[in-house]
Amino acid sequence: MNYLMWRLHRNQLLVAGGALIVLTVVLLILPKSDNHAIEAIVYVTIVMPLLLGLFWGAPLLAKEFEDGTNGLAWTQGVTRRRWLRSNLMWAILAAAVWGAAVTAVVTWWSLAEVSLGRSRLGPGPFDIQGIVPLAYSVFAVVLGIAVGSMFRRVLPAMATTLAAFVAVRVVIAVLVRPHFMSPVSRVVSLAQGLPAGAWLLSNPAYVGPNGTLLTYQPANRFWAFQGIETGVFIVLAAGLVALAYRMVLTRDA
Amino acid sequence: MNVRDVPAIHTTGLGKRYGSNWGLQDFSVSVPRGHVTALVGPNGAGKTTLLKLLVGLCAPSAGEAEVFGRVPQQSEEFLASIGYLAQDVPLYKQLSADDHLEIGARLNRDWDAAAARARLAALRIPTNRPVATFSGGQRAQVGLSLVLAKRPQLLLLDEPMAALDPLARREFLASLTAAVADEGLSVVVSSHLLHDLERVCDHLILLAASRTQLCGDIDEMLAEHRTLVGPRRAANEIEPGLTVVKATETARQTRLLVRVDGPVLDPSWEVTEVGLEDIVLAYMEQEEAQAGGQLVELGRAQ
Numbered sequence: 431m432n433y434l435m436w437r438l439h440r441n442q443l444l445v446a447g448g449a450l451i452v453l454t455v456v457l458l459i460l461p462k463s464d465n466h467a468i469e470a471i472v473y474v475t476i477v478m479p480l481l482l483g484l485f486w487g488a489p490l491l492a493k494e495f496e497d498g499t500n501g502l503a504w505t506q507g508v509t510r511r512r513w514l515r516s517n518l519m520w521a522i523l524a525a526a527v528w529g530a531a532v533t534a535v536v537t538w539w540s541l542a543e544v545s546l547g548r549s550r551l552g553p554g555p556f557d558i559q560g561i562v563p564l565a566y567s568v569f570a571v572v573l574g575i576a577v578g579s580m581f582r583r584v585l586p587a588m589a590t591t592l593a594a595f596v597a598v599r600v601v602i603a604v605l606v607r608p609h610f611m612s613p614v615s616r617v618v619s620l621a622q623g624l625p626a627g628a629w630l631l632s633n634p635a636y637v638g639p640n641g642t643l644l645t646y647q648p649a650n651r652f653w654a655f656q657g658i659e660t661g662v663f664i665v666l667a668a669g670l671v672a673l674a675y676r677m678v679l680t681r682d683a
Numbered sequence: 684m685n686v687r688d689v690p691a692i693h694t695t696g697l698g699k700r701y702g703s704n705w706g707l708q709d710f711s712v713s714v715p716r717g718h719v720t721a722l723v724g725p726n727g728a729g730k731t732t733l734l735k736l737l738v739g740l741c742a743p744s745a746g747e748a749e750v751f752g753r754v755p756q757q758s759e760e761f762l763a764s765i766g767y768l769a770q771d772v773p774l775y776k777q778l779s780a781d782d783h784l785e786i787g788a789r790l791n792r793d794w795d796a797a798a799a800r801a802r803l804a805a806l807r808i809p810t811n812r813p814v815a816t817f818s819g820g821q822r823a824q825v826g827l828s829l830v831l832a833k834r835p836q837l838l839l840l841d842e843p844m845a846a847l848d849p850l851a852r853r854e855f856l857a858s859l860t861a862a863v864a865d866e867g868l869s870v871v872v873s874s875h876l877l878h879d880l881e882r883v884c885d886h887l888i889l890l891a892a893s894r895t896q897l898c899g900d901i902d903e904m905l906a907e908h909r910t911l912v913g914p915r916r917a918a919n920e921i922e923p924g925l926t927v928v929k930a931t932e933t934a935r936q937t938r939l940l941v942r943v944d945g946p947v948l949d950p951s952w953e954v955t956e957v958g959l960e961d962i963v964l965a966y967m968e969q970e971e972a973q974a975g976g977q978l979v980e981l982g983r984a985q
Binding site: 431 | 789
């Protein structure tokens with residue numbers, strides 16, 4: 431099975447490796463003072479996992495069904511269960527390694543919170559550092575695989591992967607993440623301002639001459655938030671793996 | 684029961700439903716091992732469904748199937764015993780025949796790469812080019828080489844010659860004939876073109892409208908069917924022991940294709956032997972006529 435996986439998908443591996451090299455080179459020649467460039471890199475890095483889900487995850491099984499080669503693979507001397515396990519294992523491993531590599535490169539380049547001059551917890555910087563990009567990559571690729579095993583056609587699988595990935599990411603980042611832990615509410619004087627690196631959740635409310643009421647997540651919760659967010663996406667990915675197993679093992683070829 | 688006596692294929696009441704339609708219904712046959720069986724029937728009769736049920740790519744909705752006494756399932760032992768070539772010969776387009784052989788070698792415990800390479804070399808098929816560049820005939824030959832390299836006990840081929848021109852078809856049949864000359868291999872080949880299969884096969888299953896119409900040895904089938912031509916007469920005047928498959932009448936003559944139990948006694952019939960293709964067509968027409976009759980009745984009920 432490992433040979434089959436390698437033989438079928440080595441081109442994608444080369445493309446993914448090439449993209450990583452290009453990203454590294456771009457980061458090396460990019461001036462760190464250029465704010466637009468930094469914004470662009472943030473966006474590119476945020477979109478990377480989605481590309482992985484779209485162009486690798488979604489076609490992985492859907493293409494086999496579309497071409498009928500699942501019938502070829504499933505009548506060789508290995509069971510469907512083993513076939514699916516190899517597909518999932520290698521896809522998840524590749525996504526995790528690639529996600530980790532992209533994050534490492536971006537983190538090294540930005541020394542994130544300093545260069546971006548913003549809270550590490552805020553939307554944007556939070557999504558491209560630490561361990562969450564790895565979870566996004568794994569989730570995206572497993573989402574693509576599960577949806578592909580359900581629709582069995584490449585284009586509908588890609589379209590659904592795109593919509594579902596964006597929806598889940600946005601909902602969790604905007605609606606769920608601010609409540610991972612109870613926010614801190616404090617009245618601070620104007621001179622004090624927001625503690626360094628904190629993520630401000632709502633507009634400051636003027637409460638009198640003493641100062642303003644701030645509601646925020648303190649900077650030292652960065653790794654706790656990374657852990658919770660990663661956990662959420664790994665649980666979602668596990669559910670999608672179960673769905674893929676169900677689709678492949680119980681449905682007719 | 685001796686292992687040699689276990690039939691290659693044994694089904695009882697096998698059925699497969701797609702939504703509210705039956706793709707195959709109440710299918711009960713037994714095919715002894717060592718035969719080359721033609722699976723014929725019109726398009727949509729359930730040939731592909733039957734083959735998929737036999738290799739475990741589909742799960743039955745009713746009844747059961749056994750291949751060498753084993754229920755088709757996802758186990759390495761079962762998968763090693765069957766070879767399946769799907770309709771349109773799906774292959775990994777971007778890979779070469781060599782790649783496919785290498786993949787097969789790694790996915791199967793028993794793999795005869797040397798024989799496959801020798802066959803492809805004899806046919807002058809380049810093994811290092813992507814199969815996407817191949818003609819339909821070359822692809823079919825690669826597909827056949829791959830299933831044979833698996834050294835299966837039962838080989839199932841789904842319309843392997845449907846897309847081939849007459850020359851490629853003849854070459855494919857020659858390859859198949861040479862391959863099945865090996866002792867022990869049981870084969871089922873589906874086609875809606877009986878003509879191609881008649882030379883290779885010694886057994887026949889006729890599927891029409893999702894049901895079995897005929898199943899048996901081709902020689903016996905030929906011995907059991909006769910064409911009778913004689914003066915025109917009513918249906919109840921035909922002697923018992925003759926089952927009419929097809930009747931055509933002109934003003935003076937009645938022409939029957941019948942299944943006989945013994946010799947035809949009525950001397951007024953002129954009895955002639957009948958070819959396999961005519962027998963098969965007669966059974967298929969019969970099924971069509973019945974289906975047509977049902978439609979008429981439905982029309983009246985409304």
